[in-house]
Amino acid sequence: MATSHHKLVILGAGPAGLTAGLYAARARMDHLLIEKGAEGGQILLTDWIDNYPGFPDGISGFDLAEKMSAQAKRFELNSIFANVLSMELKNKPMSLELEDGNTVTCDSLIICTGAHPRPLNIPGEKELVGKGVSYCATCDAPFYRNMHVAVVGGGNTAIQEASHLTKFADKVTVIHRRDELRATKVLQEKAFANPKVAFIWDTTATAVNGTDGVEGLELLNKNGDTSTLAVDGVFVLVGVLPNNEMLPLKDLEADAGGFIPTDQETRTVIPGVMAAGDIRSKEVRQVINAAGEGATAVLAAENYLTNLS
C-alpha cells in the first residue's frame, strides 16, 4: 500500500475546504485536498443561497459548489476522492489512514469535515427515511406535488426550505418547539406572507406514523396536549451534528457536541492542525464564515510551516 507526503492536507471539500484549497493552490504550497463524496458539502442540500455576497440575484447551492471548485482548480488544486478512516496527529509527520488501504502523511492539516443534518430520534423516523421522512428539501420537494408536508424546525434552514416546498406542496405546516422563529427576519417575512405555510407553535413531534409511507405525525404541545397531524411527508431541519467519526476527538479536545475548538486563527490544541467551517466549535454556521475560516486556516498553516523549517 502506498504512502504519499504533503506539507498540507485539507480534509473535506465544502466551502471551508474549497476556499482553503484555493488559498493553498495560489500560494503554490505542496498540498492535497481529500473529499469522500462530492465537492460542495452541505450547500448541495440547499436550494438557494441569498446571503453569499457577489451574487446579487442569489445562486443555487449546486452552482455555488461548482464555481468554488472551478476557481480552486484554475490554480491547480491537487485533490483526490477518498474516505479517511482514522488519523494520528500527535506524531510527526501526522498520518491519515484511507479506506483504500493507502496512507497520507503531512506536516500540517486543516480539518473541514463539516456537519450533517440532526435527526429527531423519534419512533418511526428511521424506518420511514426515503418513504416520507427527509432531511433535504431541495432533493425531495418535487415528490410532494399537491401534497401536505410538515417541516420540523424554526431556524434558517427550516424556514427557507418551508418556503421552497410550497413550489410543489399544497400546504406546508411548520412545527416549532418555541413560540417564535430563530430564522433571520427576511426568511420569516417570506414564510408568514405565504398562504400555503401554516405554523404550529410550542410543539414537538413525538412519532412518525405510517408503514409503507408517512401518514402523519404525533404532536405534543407544551401544555401536554397531544394530537395527530395527517401529512404525506416530514422534513426534519433541526440543526446539525459534526462529521467527526475519523477524528481523534480526545487529542483535539472536542466540545460536548463533538465539534473542534480553535483559537481566532483556527488553530486547534495540536500544533499544525487547524479546523475550519461547520466542524469548528462556534455559534454561527454560514457559508460565508466557513469560507473565511478556510482562508484563515491556510495562513495559519503557512506560518506554522515557516516556523517549522
Next chain:
Amino acid sequence: MSDNVKEVSDADFESIISSDTPCLVDFWAPWCGPCKAIGPVVDALAAEYEGKVTIVKMNVDDNPATPGKFGIRAIPTLILFKSGEKVDQVTGAVGKPQLIELIEKAL
C-alpha cells in the same frame, strides 16, 4: 449522478431487472446535489461488480412510472433487484460500505 453507468427508462426497466444477473438501480435527477455526491461511488462499484451485478441509473424526471411504482419519495434511492423482485433499498448519499452491504444481499 454516476457518469459511467447505463441510463434506463420506464420502457426497458422490466426487462433489465428480470435478467438472471442481479441489478442495482440508482434513481436520480439533475437537480439533486446528493445524487451527484454518490456518483463516483456508484461508478466504482459498477466497475468492481462488472459481470456479477448490473448497475444502472434512472432519471426520475424523465421516467415517472417506475419511481411511482416503488413509492420513491427521496433521491438518491438505490434499489437492488434479483430475478425481477426487489431485495432491499437504501436512500441518501450513503458511503461505499453501505452500498456494498446492499449489493452483497443479492450474491
